[in-house]
Amino acid sequence: MASPMVSPQQGTLSWWQRPWVRWAALVVLLVVLVVAPLQLSEFTNQTIARIGVFAVAVLGLNVVMGYTGQVSLGQIFFLGFGAYVTAYGVTNEWNIVLTFVVACVAPAVAGLLVALAAARLGGLAIAMVTIALPIVGVPLAKRLSDFTGGSEGLSTAFARAPEWSGLFDDQWQLYLVLVIGGVTYLLTRNLVRGKYGRAFAIVKGNEAVASSMGISPYRYKVLAFTIASLIGGVSGFLYMIVIQYTSPETLSFGHSINLVAAMVIGGSASIVGSILGGIYYVLVPQLTNAVDPSLTALLQGAILLAVLFVLPGGLVSLPRALTRGRRRSHASRGPVAPPTTPPSTTGSGTTAEEPETERQGHA
Amino acid sequence: MRRTRSRTAFRVVAGASALALMLAGCGSRDDSGRSGAGNSGTSPGITDTTLTLGITTPLSGATAGPGTCTVAGVKAYFGAKNAEGGIKFGDGKTRTVEIKALDDGYDPQKAKANYDQLKGDVFAMTAGLGTPTNRAWRQAAIADEVPQVLIMTGDPIFSDKKESPWQLGFVPKYQNEGEAMGALLATSSGQHKVAILSQNDDYGKGYVEGFKDAIKGKDNIQVVDELTYEATDTSVDAQITQLASSGADVFFNAMSITPLMISSLQKAQQLGWKPSWFLPSNTSSPGAILEPGGASAFPGVYTVSFAKAPASPAFASDEDVQTYLAALKQYGDYPDPPAFPHCQWSWMVGATLDQAFQKMKEPTRDSFMEALRSIKDYQAPLMLEGTSVDTTQDDQPAVSSVVVQKYNGRGYDTVQSFD
Numbered sequence: 197m198a199s200p201m202v203s204p205q206q207g208t209l210s211w212w213q214r215p216w217v218r219w220a221a222l223v224v225l226l227v228v229l230v231v232a233p234l235q236l237s238e239f240t241n242q243t244i245a246r247i248g249v250f251a252v253a254v255l256g257l258n259v260v261m262g263y264t265g266q267v268s269l270g271q272i273f274f275l276g277f278g279a280y281v282t283a284y285g286v287t288n289e290w291n292i293v294l295t296f297v298v299a300c301v302a303p304a305v306a307g308l309l310v311a312l313a314a315a316r317l318g319g320l321a322i323a324m325v326t327i328a329l330p331i332v333g334v335p336l337a338k339r340l341s342d343f344t345g346g347s348e349g350l351s352t353a354f355a356r357a358p359e360w361s362g363l364f365d366d367q368w369q370l371y372l373v374l375v376i377g378g379v380t381y382l383l384t385r386n387l388v389r390g391k392y393g394r395a396f397a398i399v400k401g402n403e404a405v406a407s408s409m410g411i412s413p414y415r416y417k418v419l420a421f422t423i424a425s426l427i428g429g430v431s432g433f434l435y436m437i438v439i440q441y442t443s444p445e446t447l448s449f450g451h452s453i454n455l456v457a458a459m460v461i462g463g464s465a466s467i468v469g470s471i472l473g474g475i476y477y478v479l480v481p482q483l484t485n486a487v488d489p490s491l492t493a494l495l496q497g498a499i500l501l502a503v504l505f506v507l508p509g510g511l512v513s514l515p516r517a518l519t520r521g522r523r524r525s526h527a528s529r530g531p532v533a534p535p536t537t538p539p540s541t542t543g544s545g546t547t548a549e550e551p552e553t554e555r556q557g558h559a
Numbered sequence: 560m561r562r563t564r565s566r567t568a569f570r571v572v573a574g575a576s577a578l579a580l581m582l583a584g585c586g587s588r589d590d591s592g593r594s595g596a597g598n599s600g601t602s603p604g605i606t607d608t609t610l611t612l613g614i615t616t617p618l619s620g621a622t623a624g625p626g627t628c629t630v631a632g633v634k635a636y637f638g639a640k641n642a643e644g645g646i647k648f649g650d651g652k653t654r655t656v657e658i659k660a661l662d663d664g665y666d667p668q669k670a671k672a673n674y675d676q677l678k679g680d681v682f683a684m685t686a687g688l689g690t691p692t693n694r695a696w697r698q699a700a701i702a703d704e705v706p707q708v709l710i711m712t713g714d715p716i717f718s719d720k721k722e723s724p725w726q727l728g729f730v731p732k733y734q735n736e737g738e739a740m741g742a743l744l745a746t747s748s749g750q751h752k753v754a755i756l757s758q759n760d761d762y763g764k765g766y767v768e769g770f771k772d773a774i775k776g777k778d779n780i781q782v783v784d785e786l787t788y789e790a791t792d793t794s795v796d797a798q799i800t801q802l803a804s805s806g807a808d809v810f811f812n813a814m815s816i817t818p819l820m821i822s823s824l825q826k827a828q829q830l831g832w833k834p835s836w837f838l839p840s841n842t843s844s845p846g847a848i849l850e851p852g853g854a855s856a857f858p859g860v861y862t863v864s865f866a867k868a869p870a871s872p873a874f875a876s877d878e879d880v881q882t883y884l885a886a887l888k889q890y891g892d893y894p895d896p897p898a899f900p901h902c903q904w905s906w907m908v909g910a911t912l913d914q915a916f917q918k919m920k921e922p923t924r925d926s927f928m929e930a931l932r933s934i935k936d937y938q939a940p941l942m943l944e945g946t947s948v949d950t951t952q953d954d955q956p957a958v959s960s961v962v963v964q965k966y967n968g969r970g971y972d973t974v975q976s977f978d
Contacts, residue, residue, distance in 0.1 A: 242675045246668075335789050338760050347760040347790075348714065349667070349691055351698050439671050440698065443691035446667060450620070481662070481669055482676070489662040490627065490892075493619035 229378075233370045241366040242438070243478060248373035249434040251474025252380055254459045255467070256427030261456070262465035263388050264420035265400030266315075266322050270329030271455050274303040274425045276337070276447035278432020283350035283442050284343055292354070300429040307425020308418065315417035322417075330449040337444040349443025352436060369437050380430050385467050387423070396420055461503050463512025472511040602924040604682030608645075610916070611657045612637075613681035615673035616688045616711075618662035625841075625901040629688045629711055630660040631891035632905025633912075635883070638890020640913065649919045649930065656916075663687075667695035678705050683927060686729075686908045688901065690714045690761075701725050706924055708931060709908040709957055711901060713765065718956045727931065728956035729908055733765025733839075734772075735959050736863045737813070740837045741773025743861065743963040744780060744809065747977040752783045754807035754834065756798055756823075758815055759787040766813035766839060783807050788819070795819055796826050803832035810834040814842055824852030835859040835977075840900065840961070845970055846870065847898070860966035861974070865946035865958055866903040870896060871970035879940045907939040911948050911957060943973065 285295030357368035463469020617626035757763030843862035918930035964971035
């Protein structure tokens, strides 16, 4: 640990970066997540569950937009698709596991088909194609009323707490969201930090370089888009657990833009950023409602602008911005500034265990 | 190294268990307001001196205009009552009524969140606008036994007592409106050819269903052409052109989109097609639609209504209207003359709730629902002659009676027959 080779790093290796601190934080976090739903009020549980739903939707968007650099304005379509499949499955009394699988796979297949065509196009053209999804989705949901219930939508209250658990519905629903959302986050984190994540980053950085390294930009774009759709489907399933109602209004294009805004505000290409995005998506309307319900749109716009001016990297860059400020003041005293570690390693490294603590903080 | 690690692990586990114990011991939570927890005695949101009502409605976005009105009317009504000292309830106590309104932006998800937030603090939810936004928490309200009453949607499910025991719609169902128009046309003895254009959803279907029911069996009335459009369409010129070629002399246009309604009025004139029009109540505003659409060119433009239009010269000196406009300004935070009928409807919601409050014997939600469902032949302020609040009929909203009115170039006059 204290070998002379790493001593220059000693200054940057804060107590937080020591492994045992990390492990302790992780365990504490897990304990908090298990115990908290039992202690918190019903509304707090429901709010955290709602944050979970949209944090997963933002995570999916981050895979395609944040990590792979392809603008997608259609994420809400996949959430809505997943929600509709779930509602349809539950209404027709499919097995719940089957419903979940279909709710994930169907949007993924839809995403794959769209991506196969869209990823051939460059840059903004992909954004244009993805705009079409919610725009087509709304009238489609109204037209296919045999499956979707038309503009009246579908209600399902399937996630009631089972008798044996002795839990209230809101606690049970929150546990479901934490487990499903947690697994989705874990898998996505592993994906973007591994071989695929590096390929996504190169495709985002420069497609020509990617091709020269034997990485097909087309294939990785399609892959990222499909994964984003799959995660969108997962969030749709969670949406039905928590909100228990879907209608064509769920797919409205405006929500897609809000999801993009939430992703940018939370932090692009960041796991914690996705959670912060979900928190933003759910809490800011509640916050502005508490200030003045007739000025919500205005206040939300002001908050969005304020965050982007102060923290262009999103909320997730706040600690980094603070450390940088501190380092700069250190550097002005010392002769040599310590080498700044690339954000890709420190960023995702420190952030990996942070997400849930921050969530607790905001809940 | 190994020993340190195991010692660390031990420390971590010990710390975590301590934390868990601490959290678990951190006070027992209050479960009284939870779903399924039976409520005995008084319900939430009511004390001996106050009662709180909750509203979730669009206050931002495309439907903010009517949405703001749904809050303003109720606020104005109870603001004026509170200033007089409050309302004498059926249990003998006098209470003031507070309103907690939240914005849902016509997003069902936010509407549900608002409901979750409000349900523990309010006695009843009321007056909110929108079909999907009210449907989103309908089942939750039933499970929690929270009244969701006198809401602004023409969706029939809210008036079905079996499906919705804790709900009641306020405004007429789409079917009620279509039926009233059809009934007026049926009074005519002349030969009529009818063209129908409707929005391809439950809104358009409801209107057409009601209209067709009313003209069923009339040999002198014939539907010659029937088309639909999508709510997302930006033009209906093609449909208007096709319908014009049918030679119909009556045009039933079940359309809820303001700009489309104006452009259909204009397109028909360009084509030289001059039928009599039947328009839904929410797209028949004289100032916002008929004037820009040049509706005076047509032999007759008919719509249905149950509320006095404050802008109409006929009601300018009406006592109800004057009280209402003054209260709207003073207590409803709504300075302008109301641009949407929802302001008047929402005022009537206040008056109807007042009736229920006067009748309820106990300060409970059950007693309130019982009182609310027993109001009959109540002529709420601002109601047109021939209409009334009747909450006793199953499958009908609080207001199911409407009168047909004809455009006179400035406002509307009630008519009894089609000429």
